[in-house]
Amino acid sequence: MAQAKHELVREHLLELIDSHEVGAAIPPERRLAAHLEVSRVTLRRVIADLVREGYLTRRQGSGTFVAAPKIAQPLTMTSFSEDMLRRGLKPGARTLCLEVVPAGARIARRLEISPHDHIVRVERLRLADDETMAIETLHTPVSVVPDLGADDLEQRSFYDLLTERYGITLAHATQTIEPTVTSPEESARLGVPDLSPAFLFQRVSYDAEERVIEFVRSLYRGDRYQLVTELLPARGRVGGRA
Amino acid sequence: MAQAKHELVREHLLELIDSHEVGAAIPPERRLAAHLEVSRVTLRRVIADLVREGYLTRRQGSGTFVAAPKIAQPLTMTSFSEDMLRRGLKPGARTLCLEVVPAGARIARRLEISPHDHIVRVERLRLADDETMAIETLHTPVSVVPDLGADDLEQRSFYDLLTERYGITLAHATQTIEPTVTSPEESARLGVPDLSPAFLFQRVSYDAEERVIEFVRSLYRGDRYQLVTELLPARGRVGGRA
């Protein structure tokens, strides 16, 4: 099967970007288009995507240049492990409990299943440089991950497990973030004073068929974890939309 | 000056979207292109943008449909006013104090100026539906905004002011987000119990010449404000890019 042309062009451009220093110019559009044997329209569509994703910058009258890599590209879908590695910390995990229980009303609603359906409920401490960084409670329908064992999660990440054993790839997720303070129990587990500031993350993830795969509740200690986002001007209009 | 054609098409489509129910189909591309007297390529470019921004969804073989409005699209660079409007609330502001003072060491470092340089320091309450939503403290070098008066900020946003009176457009910003709890003074101003959870936003904004324009510290009450982000899988290559 032949890939779409713009996919091939994209691959080629990414290699081109990798082989250039930051700030270096890539060949002009007309030349590139001729060389790759595509129309300029097609090439420009690919370049536009790469510019939007931050790989390239364009200057009219001047050229197209390799952009500096983003320092902390913020809220893409990363696992805890990736996140910690990016922050220069050694990620780890300790499973506190793994049980199969009926979902119950609240979790069932999030997972879009019946309250009587069973789920796997995993409670874990997430570690960074061997210090507790967060408490994570994972809920997944049993039907999605049959035969999941406690030791499966010690070595590799849940997302690797999903991909390799169950052939599931997450397509997108919705996450809410709230500030909160720790309860006595949470404080003890995190090793922080009672009523310490913390982030409460709640995430619902979907696969390509829009099936709900997981609901994750994570409590991050606020003294060691902060979010950094690089903001770009909003494009387009402001008001509107009833 | 005549606007670019795709701008006009975009305006037209946004009106079309506003006048349709969620889920309703908009006219097929070929008909729309003919009606608006633009080529299909141009129309498709506009539609592609609107799809990316979440206004429309496309289904091959079926049609293009008005998408459900996003509850809260995440972390682009928006003003408080835009943010509240998008959440369906009436934005407002009350300036508590506006003074010109020496920057001091901490602020000077953020603004990349000398500690003896003077800054404008503005403290404001941000309101949503006439209820206090956040406390905002704005710091800007006097050299950037000479002759700024207190009443300038009551009517329009600081960003409009920057653009219209001073000709400054913000290019990007770095923002950190932390969970915290309110102090007695903050609690009183926000109208929440002492030690309530809150978000602390700290933002440094730059113009196109990489000059630091502002440092903003915002404290949002956690009981009425939450962040919602739509997460997508990390794109493409993980390593790479020397």
Add this chain to the structure above:
DNA sequence: CCCATCCAGTGGTCTGGACCAAAGTGAGGT
């Protein structure tokens, strides 16, 4: 030596048309 001007090269916008792929529709057969 310096500056204004010009111009070639770059990205930016737009066109009209061709063909492909998926999804809905309806006629005909069972």
Add this chain to the structure above:
DNA sequence: ACCTCACTTTGGTCCAGACCACTGGATGGG
């Protein structure tokens, strides 16, 4: 009543070329 299959409609991809707008260097005059 039900299924099947061909056909129509819709979005998806791609092209070759025209013209505009901005930049930066070359050129020539002061």
